[in-house]
Amino acid sequence: xxxxxxxxxxxxxxxxxxxxxxxxxxxxxxxxxxxxxxxxxxxxxxxxxxxxxxxxxxxxxxxxxxxxxxxxxxxxxxxxxxxxxxxxxxxxxxxxxxxxxxxxxxxxxxxxxxxxxxxxxxxxxxxxxxxxxxxxxxxxxxxxxxxxxxxxxxxxxxxxxxxxxxxxxxxxxxxxxxxxxxxxxxxxxxxxxxxxxxxxxxxxxxxxxxxxxxxxxxxxxxxxxxxxxxxxxxxxxxxxxxxxxxxxxxxxxxxxxxxx
Amino acid sequence: xxxxxxxxxxxxxxxxxxxxxxxxxxxxxxxxxxxxxxxxxxxxxxxxxxxxxxxxxxxxxxxxxxxxxxxxxxxxxxxxxxxxxxxxxxxxxxxxxxxxxxxxxxxxxxxxxxxxxxxxxxxxxxxxxxxxxxxxxxxxxxxxxxxxxxxxxxxxxxxxxxxxxxxxxxxxxxxxxxxxxxxxxxxxxxxxxxxxxxxxxxxxxxxxxxxxxxxxxxxxxxxxxxxxxxxxxxxxxxxxxxxxxxxxxxxxxxxxxxxxxxxxxxxxxxxxxxxxxxxxxxxxxxxxxxxxxxxxxxxxxxxxxxxxxxxxxx
Numbered sequence: 001x002x003x004x005x006x007x008x009x010x011x012x013x014x015x016x017x018x019x020x021x022x023x024x025x026x027x028x029x030x031x032x033x034x035x036x037x038x039x040x041x042x043x044x045x046x047x048x049x050x051x052x053x054x055x056x057x058x059x060x061x062x063x064x065x066x067x068x069x070x071x072x073x074x075x076x077x078x079x080x081x082x083x084x085x086x087x088x089x090x091x092x093x094x095x096x097x098x099x100x101x102x103x104x105x106x107x108x109x110x111x112x113x114x115x116x117x118x119x120x121x122x123x124x125x126x127x128x129x130x131x132x133x134x135x136x137x138x139x140x141x142x143x144x145x146x147x148x149x150x151x152x153x154x155x156x157x158x159x160x161x162x163x164x165x166x167x168x169x170x171x172x173x174x175x176x177x178x179x180x181x182x183x184x185x186x187x188x189x190x191x192x193x194x195x196x197x198x199x200x201x202x203x204x205x206x207x208x209x210x211x212x213x214x215x216x217x218x219x220x221x222x223x224x225x226x227x228x229x230x231x232x233x234x235x236x237x238x239x240x241x242x243x244x245x246x247x248x249x250x251x252x253x254x255x256x257x258x259x260x
Numbered sequence: 261x262x263x264x265x266x267x268x269x270x271x272x273x274x275x276x277x278x279x280x281x282x283x284x285x286x287x288x289x290x291x292x293x294x295x296x297x298x299x300x301x302x303x304x305x306x307x308x309x310x311x312x313x314x315x316x317x318x319x320x321x322x323x324x325x326x327x328x329x330x331x332x333x334x335x336x337x338x339x340x341x342x343x344x345x346x347x348x349x350x351x352x353x354x355x356x357x358x359x360x361x362x363x364x365x366x367x368x369x370x371x372x373x374x375x376x377x378x379x380x381x382x383x384x385x386x387x388x389x390x391x392x393x394x395x396x397x398x399x400x401x402x403x404x405x406x407x408x409x410x411x412x413x414x415x416x417x418x419x420x421x422x423x424x425x426x427x428x429x430x431x432x433x434x435x436x437x438x439x440x441x442x443x444x445x446x447x448x449x450x451x452x453x454x455x456x457x458x459x460x461x462x463x464x465x466x467x468x469x470x471x472x473x474x475x476x477x478x479x480x481x482x483x484x485x486x487x488x489x490x491x492x493x494x495x496x497x498x499x500x501x502x503x504x505x506x507x508x509x510x511x512x513x514x515x516x517x518x519x520x521x522x523x524x525x526x527x528x529x530x531x532x533x534x535x536x537x538x539x540x541x542x543x544x545x546x547x548x549x550x551x552x553x554x555x556x557x558x559x560x561x562x563x564x565x566x567x568x569x570x571x572x573x574x
Contacts, residue, residue: 041264045271073570076567151568185307219266226508230508233512234510237319238319241319244323245523246326249326249327249523251527
């Protein structure tokens with residue numbers, strides 16, 4: 001065996017050892033259970049489990065959001081330097097009805113700013129992406145974006161948190177799971193769940209799932225009628241209200257007598 | 261126990277909403293006010309979107325005022341002739357008020373005008389009713405007949421200018437149930453005035469109509485309550501239908517939950533009302549109106565915790 005062959009064999013063995021030492025690259029998977037939440041008359045929010053597997057040692061970020069659109073809100077300000085009242089309207093665009101982000105570590109610690117912006121992950125990226133109009137300067141834009149986040153957080157439809165994702169390590173994969181208390185304030189629509197596998201400040205892989213929040217039964221019937229048969233809905237509502245008033249009057253009739 | 265509301269798209273506690281309905285029904289039965297000036301802000305406070313709160317409130321007032329009107333009609337306390345005249349004026353005034361608001365919105369200062377009108381009207385009405393009723397209660401306790409004679413003499417002199425003016429107006433009509441004679445034009449004009457103010461403020465106008473009936477039309481308190489409820493019933497039927505048809509903001513489930521409380525509250529209110537003196541009723545209403553005025557003033561003066569809000573509402 002000559003030296004040339006010895007070097008070649010050594011190189012192959014070293015490469016094989018190196019390749020074995022690198023964890024197998026997984027395509028991150030996502031599962032949402034249940035994938036449908038029925039909104040009936042007694043609905044008061046729900047519970048969702050988001051789980052999946054990813055490359056061992058990676059950080060995981062999970063984002064739940066709906067289709068972005070423009071939101072129009074009233075802004076309050078001081079009039080005459082004394083009285084607080086509505087002083088105009090603001091448009092925030094693009095924003096989702098719901099924006100819930102869960103991560104294994106603080107997003108700014110595990111993801112570069114450029115990657116945060118690319119994948120719209122975290123409040124810092126949200127602040128940089130949203131346009132507010134009409135505003136005169138960046139300070140105002142920052143102020144009103146913060147107010148928007150505050151309002152949505154109070155409504156429990158926006159949240160960014162770290163440490164809620166449970167990770168189970170094994171030799172060839174990591175399993176992740178997060179329990180989400182779904183807020184009843186989130187409107188019925190289809191939501192997208194995206195799981196990101198993050199390593200060295202960048203997103204390695206991502207995987208998407210969806211779930212639908214939908215009105216059912218009598219609640220759906222009333223809602224459809226209010227929008228598709230508005231005149232019937234209005235007349236029937238008034239007749240029922242008047243009838244209810246009469247019925248209660250008749251119930252109380254026995255106890256009547258005298259005047260003011 | 262929570263119920264999900266199909267139009268408001270939020271979940272709300274049943275006992276809380278029924279309790280609010282009961283409270284507002286009590287006010288309605290006692291004073292002949294719809295209670296919108298109190299209930300709509302409370303609903304918004306508990307997470308109902310402003311446009312849905314205002315529209316659903318108006319539907320529950322339909323139920324509560326039906327109950328109240330029926331109860332007072334059985335007692336002979338509804339002046340239908342007066343009520344119809346006020347309604348005609350109220351509808352016309354309401355239409356005018358809506359146009360006025362549109363103009364103000366185009367000029368960009370509608371919210372300022374609405375808030376200031378709200379505070380001024382509530383403050384003036386509440387303050388006047390409070391002091392007038394307080395004086396009346398003091399007088400009723402005073403034994404000195406001379407003082408009473410002097411007082412009534414002064415009152416007659418004070419009233420003479422106004423009475424002379426309204427007696428010169430054409431179409432003088434006798435309103436038997438109220439025991440007063442007024443020009444139909446004056447009554448319609450009063451209805452229109454309240455209609456304009458109610459449209460500007462976004463409320464039914466009961467708390468404005470009641471003082472107008474008491475102090476300007478000189479109607480007896482027990483007829484005022486029944487007639488006011490009659491007038492509110494028709495105003496709110498119109499508003500509820502328009503809101504359901506044009507804005508799709510009437511939440512039937514919310515209105516029913518409120519109605520469960522308010523229809524019973526109205527009946528209880530009318531029973532309690534029969535046991536109270538007219539001036540005691542007026543002073544109670546004045547205190548409530550002044551408390552709401554104070555709350556609105558505080559909201560105007562203290563920086564709100566949130567500087568953004570959803571559109572709509574009062």
